[in-house]
Amino acid sequence: MTKQDSSPRAGKGENRYNIRAIERAIGILNLFSRQESKLSLDEITRRSGLSKPTVFRILSTLEYHKYLVLDPAEGRYRLGTIFLTLGGAVLASLSLRGLASPHLARLREELQVTVMLGALIDDALVYLDKKEASGPLRIASDIGWRRDPPHFGMLGMALLAFKEEEEVRHDLDHFPLVAYTRNSITDPQDFTERLKRIREDGYAVELNEAIDGVWGVAVPIRDAREEVVAAVGVGQPMTAHSKKREAETIERVRVCASAISAELGYRPATAGYDGPASR
Secondary structure (H helix, E strand, O other): OOOOOOOOOOOOOOOOOOOHHHHHHHHHHOOOOOOOOEEEHHHHHHHHOOOHHHHHHHHHHHHHOOOEEEEOOOOEEEEOOHHHHHHHHHHHHOOHHHHHHHHHHHHHHHHOOEEEEEEEEOOEEEEEEEEOOOOOOOOOOOOOOOEEOOOOHHHHHHHHOOOOHHHHHHHHHHOOOOOOOOOOOOOHHHHHHHHHHHHHHOOEEEEOOOOOOEEEEEEEEEOOOOOEEEEEEEEEEHHHOOHHHHHHHHHHHHHHHHHHHHHOOOOOOOOOOOOOOOO
């Protein structure tokens, strides 16, 4: 017979220190997801099983403390930007940045290029880390606080390519495509087709599209749930571009992304394929 777990991790109702109001608030926050990033009062009431007055009081409290934001035009709630701060604390104490750092440094030394780590957070492209290469090329990607549109550059495309179509449409509606250079894609339909190709290839190649005179490659990073949580990318001057260099860069960035994904617990679904890391 197994001894019953009496620790604070025990199931709901088994811990005498549980606070009911906090449990209800956490339950409401857990209703939000990537697929359902906005919910109305009625939707939350129905799914939580609580009374509408109780739900309203909890939502008001969460909104006051910036955990939720009410869109007055839609009458729906979404998670607040305070989660960016909390997420940054998690990243700093754990996690992705720390795990990825040695792999990013190795990639920089192998290719002698600037290497970046980015993720989509609260509908924006956020740079989590950057390893600058020696040389004249400097890419402005301030760590932690700079926010670019979700579709920006190789990192943005590599991340958007693995989001649901509805989410992509939402992002393009809120952040219209802009001509950063003469090569930038500004037609939503063409951009959507580009994302499909990136999803099929498993990587993004960008040639002089986000920054004049710069080309790059980005590959998504997956976690143990097989979800794309970030992307690693490299930027190089157009003067260094060739088909041979492009192929080499794609291979090395894929190796780096595979190594970071493995650190996060990702295992490819296809048994016979270990990725480019098995060189």
